[in-house]
Amino acid sequence: MRDGLFIAFGILTILGGLGVVVARHAIFSAFSMVIAFFGLSALYVLWGSNFIAMLQILIYTGAIVVLFVFVVMLLDLKKESSLDTGSGLAVMLSGATVWFFSLLILRAMNRGSYFASEKVLVSQDMRVISHLLFTKYLWPFEILSLFLLALIIGVCVLARPDSKEGPHK
Amino acid sequence: MEAFIPVVIMFVLALLLSGAIYFITSVLGPRVRGRIKLSPYECGVYEPAAQTSTKLPFQFRFYLIAVIFLLFDVEGAFFLPWALIYRESLAVDGTLLVGMLVFSFFVVLGLVYVFRNKYLNVD
Amino acid sequence: MDWLDLTIIFVRTAVIYVAFIQVVPIMIWVERKGAALIQDRPGPNRVGPFGLLQPVADALKFLFKEDPIPKEVNKFLYAIAPFLILLPASLVVCAIPIGDYAVFFGRDVLLQVADLDVGLLFVLSIGSLGVYGILFGGWASSNKFSLLGAMRSSAQVISYEIPLALAAANAVMFYGTFNLRQMVFAQEGTLFGFLPNWGIWYQPLGFLIFFIALFAETNRLPFDLPESEAELVGGYHTEYGSMKFAVFFMAEYINLATASGLMTTLYFGGWHLPWITDARLLELLGSRNLLALLQVATFTVKLSFFMIVFVWVRWTIPRFRFDQLMRVGWKNLLPLGLLNIIVTAIVLYLVEGR
Numbered sequence: 001m002r003d004g005l006f007i008a009f010g011i012l013t014i015l016g017g018l019g020v021v022v023a024r025h026a027i028f029s030a031f032s033m034v035i036a037f038f039g040l041s042a043l044y045v046l047w048g049s050n051f052i053a054m055l056q057i058l059i060y061t062g063a064i065v066v067l068f069v070f071v072v073m074l075l076d077l078k079k080e081s082s083l084d085t086g087s088g089l090a091v092m093l094s095g096a097t098v099w100f101f102s103l104l105i106l107r108a109m110n111r112g113s114y115f116a117s118e119k120v121l122v123s124q125d126m127r128v129i130s131h132l133l134f135t136k137y138l139w140p141f142e143i144l145s146l147f148l149l150a151l152i153i154g155v156c157v158l159a160r161p162d163s164k165e166g167p168h169k
Numbered sequence: 170m171e172a173f174i175p176v177v178i179m180f181v182l183a184l185l186l187s188g189a190i191y192f193i194t195s196v197l198g199p200r201v202r203g204r205i206k207l208s209p210y211e212c213g214v215y216e217p218a219a220q221t222s223t224k225l226p227f228q229f230r231f232y233l234i235a236v237i238f239l240l241f242d243v244e245g246a247f248f249l250p251w252a253l254i255y256r257e258s259l260a261v262d263g264t265l266l267v268g269m270l271v272f273s274f275f276v277v278l279g280l281v282y283v284f285r286n287k288y289l290n291v292d
Numbered sequence: 293m294d295w296l297d298l299t300i301i302f303v304r305t306a307v308i309y310v311a312f313i314q315v316v317p318i319m320i321w322v323e324r325k326g327a328a329l330i331q332d333r334p335g336p337n338r339v340g341p342f343g344l345l346q347p348v349a350d351a352l353k354f355l356f357k358e359d360p361i362p363k364e365v366n367k368f369l370y371a372i373a374p375f376l377i378l379l380p381a382s383l384v385v386c387a388i389p390i391g392d393y394a395v396f397f398g399r400d401v402l403l404q405v406a407d408l409d410v411g412l413l414f415v416l417s418i419g420s421l422g423v424y425g426i427l428f429g430g431w432a433s434s435n436k437f438s439l440l441g442a443m444r445s446s447a448q449v450i451s452y453e454i455p456l457a458l459a460a461a462n463a464v465m466f467y468g469t470f471n472l473r474q475m476v477f478a479q480e481g482t483l484f485g486f487l488p489n490w491g492i493w494y495q496p497l498g499f500l501i502f503f504i505a506l507f508a509e510t511n512r513l514p515f516d517l518p519e520s521e522a523e524l525v526g527g528y529h530t531e532y533g534s535m536k537f538a539v540f541f542m543a544e545y546i547n548l549a550t551a552s553g554l555m556t557t558l559y560f561g562g563w564h565l566p567w568i569t570d571a572r573l574l575e576l577l578g579s580r581n582l583l584a585l586l587q588v589a590t591f592t593v594k595l596s597f598f599m600i601v602f603v604w605v606r607w608t609i610p611r612f613r614f615d616q617l618m619r620v621g622w623k624n625l626l627p628l629g630l631l632n633i634i635v636t637a638i639v640l641y642l643v644e645g646r
Contacts, residue, residue: 005177027369027431034424045173054413055246058457062420063242066450069427070235073443126410126470130250134258134265142268145244145275152240152279156288159233175406176386178305183382186313187375187539194535198358231443234618238450241626245457248633249413252465255637259644266641273634280627289622 006046013039026072030065037061051126233288244276296397305386305405312385315549316542317347319599326603351538359534362433369432374532374539377425381543381550383418387411388553389473390591391563392570394584403563403584404473411472412460415554416453419509422547423449429540430528441527444614448515451621452508458629459502462495462636463558472554476562480569488566492559497632499559501625506551508621510544513606515617552598553591560594563587 016039019032037060044053133141251269258265283289321336321344328335336343361367391403408414423446430442467475475491483489492499508515529540556562565573565586574583612620 025366027366027428031369031424031428034421050173050408050410051250051413054410054417055249057417058413058420059243059246062417062423062453063239063450066423066427066446067235067239069424069431070232070446073427073431073439074229074232126250127254130254131258133250134254134268138264138268141247142271145247145272148240148244149275149279149282152237153282155236155240156233156283156286159236172406172408175301175305176383176408178302179309179383179386179405180379182306182309183379186382187378190535190539191371191375193355194357194359197355198534199356200358202360231447234447234451238454241454242450242457245454245461248458248461249464249470252461252633253468253470255465256468256640256644259641263641263645266637269637270634273630276630277627280630284623289618 002046006043009039009042009046013043027069030068030072033065033068034061037065051129237283237288247272296399300396300399300401304401308390308405309382309385312546312549313542316545317351319545319548320347320350322600323603326600327607330607354535354538357534359536362531364434365531366432366434369428373425373429373432374536376428377422377543378539380418380421381546384415384550385546387414387472388550389476389557389562391584391587395580403588407473408471410470412464412470416457416460420453426528433531435531437530438528441530445511445528448508448617451618452505452625455501455621455625455629456505456509458626458633459498459505462498462633463491465633465636465640466491466494472557476557476564479561480564482567488561490559490561495559495636497628501629501632502558503555504625506555507605510547510551512548512602514609514612516611548599548602549595552595552602555598556591556594563591565590
């Protein structure tokens with residue numbers, strides 16, 4: 001049953017990802033992205049990592065894609081934008097990517113199960129993650145807070161409505 | 170993972186309910202279509218072409234709110250794992266308190282910067 | 293896990309879901325009667341005794357209305373947007389514990405859809421998905437009132453998500469778990485001999501922030517700017533009709549019920565009767581199932597209290613202006629939430645530090 005659910009949600013995730021690329025309206029891309037992220041968090045749950053799954057929904061699905069949708073509305077991307085398939089480089093790159101990931105999938109299938117060993121599952125417990133984050137990785141965490149501050153200031157300066165270079169009303 | 174099985178069931182139930190609602194209204198409702206009825210709602214304007222629909226100057230402030238929300242949401246998300254283990258970590262030492270005080274200091278700095286430059290004023 | 297377990301899970305899920313959906317017609321009646329009471333008029337009194345059958349009439353009317361799809365709308369997103377709000381609202385119901393457990397067929401049946409170890413986080417994250425229904429519904433309608441309502445509403449919902457998460461983090465810090473059931477267990481018994489041992493005595497400010505943020509998250513007055521019918525016609529559901537329109541309100545009332553349930557769970561002892569422990573009650577009653585019934589009744593009473601508060605506030609307080617709303621969210625609630633966490637952390641350190 002677990003393998004069945006994994007395949008179902010895996011297909012959902014891949015379909016969502018495909019939708020992001022091939023959708024003709026930008027807003028459908030955003031919608032597909034919601035589905036892809038939702039499927040991805042379901043996969044996290046199947047891997048036994050509920051905490052990461054919930055944070056995935058909270059941050060990626062609940063915040064980042066909202067920002068994308070806002071951008072789509074901001075730029076009024078209602079007209080259909082055709083997919084630029086003419087470029088030879090794009091075809092080559094996507095072909096190489098598909099080939100690479102097919103190999104990865106085939107390799108995983110040879111192993112018999114889609115799931116890692118139980119040891120990995122246990123180590124993803126949320127208390128363990130929290131302890132690691134605030135003991136072993138405390139310094140990276142503090143430096144991260146500095147980065148976030150820099151991000152806030154940088155974003156605000158770049159997007160300032162009244163600046164000469166930035167976009168405005 | 171077993172704990173999530175009812176969630177999947179709930180998901181299916183909610184989908185079924187949505188489908189049922191969609192189906193029932195399409196069967197029961199009458200169907201009388203007209204040009205005016207199907208035009209976008211606008212008070213006192215009867216010419217569909219006159220309605221500018223979504224060609225509205227999008228207020229840039231909303232975009233800024235979304236960006237700032239994203240950044241503070243990421244910062245807020247760090248409080249959750251911290252809160253989970255804070256109380257039991259007190260039995261060992263106060264590292265977590267100091268760590269989070271430093272983190273909060275930078276969060277407050279960011280907030281002050283955003284407020285001082287009036288990035289969130291919508292008017 | 294055999295077929296009996298699966299059947300029990302299925303029946304439990306269906307029963308609790310139906311119970312939460314039943315809140316919708318009841319709340320329609322309560323809301324209309326409450327408005328009438330506050331505005332000193334009779335309210336619905338034609339359909340059935342005291343107008344009790346009014347919700348049924350409303351529902352039938354919605355069902356038999358035409359379901360028009362206006363021109364120029366984006367058909368797919370227009371059709372699914374109401375359900376994009378209903379789905380997260382339904383999923384959040386899963387995490388709310390309405391009782392300890394009952395015994396059927398020799399099995400312990402949890403009185404909660406899913407006992408999740410990430411319960412509170414589940415509520416926060418799935419609850420944040422409701423914004424897509426608003427955004428897509430408003431955008432797909434191809435109407436400027438809808439789009440404006442959607443933008444405002446989504447800006448409001450995302451702005452109040454952060455204070456909500458901070459207040460939730462405060463509760464998590466206090467209880468040391470995300471599991472809502474564990475939180476309820478921690479609130480059993482009495483405090484100082486005369487107060488029920490509820491979370492609100494430990495984190496009053498957290499409760500206040502949570503309470504206000506929930507008003508904004510559920511789009512209720514005084515935070516119902518997306519709808520503000522005087523300026524925006526109907527907000528993001530201007531172009532909707534028939535049951536699709538009703539689904540928006542179904543979702544709103546289900547959200548209201550889960551929000552009330554969440555406040556009960558986090559700050560008001562969940563299913564516990566005040567001043568008495570479950571073990572003592574079990575002695576008095578002598579039956580697990582009777583105790584479970586009493587717990588569910590207690591929970592329902594607490595939940596109903598908050599629902600009535602929601603109605604009361606809606607018809608008492610005028611609507612905020614949009615800039616006032618953003619100011620309250622970002623400049624008052626967010627710093628207060630941070631302060632609350634820091635102060636609680638320092639107090640906990642002083643009291644419990646080694």
